[in-house]
Amino acid sequence: MPRFDHNNLFIRYILDADMNQNIEVLKGEQCPLCHKNTLTLTEYATEVPHFGIVHVFGMDCENKECNYHLQDIEPETAGKATKYTIEISSEEDMKIRVVKSSKAVVKIPHVTTIEPGPASSGYITNIEGILNRVKVQIEKARDTEEDNAIKKKAKALLKKLQKVMWGQDKLKIIIEDPTGNSAIVAEKVEKK
Numbered sequence: 001m002p003r004f005d006h007n008n009l010f011i012r013y014i015l016d017a018d019m020n021q022n023i024e025v026l027k028g029e030q031c032p033l034c035h036k037n038t039l040t041l042t043e044y045a046t047e048v049p050h051f052g053i054v055h056v057f058g059m060d061c062e063n064k065e066c067n068y069h070l071q072d073i074e075p076e077t078a079g080k081a082t083k084y085t086i087e088i089s090s091e092e093d094m095k096i097r098v099v100k101s102s103k104a105v106v107k108i109p110h111v112t113t114i115e116p117g118p119a120s121s122g123y124i125t126n127i128e129g130i131l132n133r134v135k136v137q138i139e140k141a142r143d144t145e146e147d148n149a150i151k152k153k154a155k156a157l158l159k160k161l162q163k164v165m166w167g168q169d170k171l172k173i174i175i176e177d178p179t180g181n182s183a184i185v186a187e188k189v190e191k192k
């Protein structure tokens with residue numbers, strides 16, 4: 001069964017579907033949040049085509065009152081600080097692979113910026129996965145904002161995102177990572 005949590009949504013689903021190697025599991029570690037010995041550490045390696053092997057590390061607390069979860073990724077061949085820029089222009093582009101570490105900043109000009117923080121996760125996804133995360137954020141703003149101007153802007157952004165996902169509009173996505181552990185895996189990507 002795929003696992004979901006507020007921070008990872010469908011990302012785990014993609015990972016679970018991809019997983020073709022053994023997971024190493026270490027149970028009974030101390031949880032950094034509730035300090036009980038209920039933390040399970042997991043590690044596995046997965047291959048991202050045209051990129052390489054990526055190690056995925058997970059921390060999950062089994063104490064149901066705690067539910068601490070954190071995940072990060074690390075490519076086998078870590079690079080230097082990188083900036084990837086891509087223009088999304090077709091439905092086909094939704095499948096482009098994205099490797100995002102917990103230290104990455106994801107910028108979508110005129111839409112949003114996803115900053116790394118202590119609770120941010122690293123994951124392997126695709127452009128559609130990134131856009132879906134952004135969509136969830138904007139939907140939240142649309143549904144909870146009191147300010148009508150912000151509500152209106154959120155609605156317009158959601159419309160734009162939907163068009164991009166259908167390949168009817170263009171969108172620029174930038175991923176910056178000081179650790180060099182992130183990547184957008186496509187021929188048309190601009191790497192700096």
Ligand SMILES: [Zn+2]
Pocket residue numbers: 031032033034035036038061062063066067068
């Ligand atoms: Zn815990």
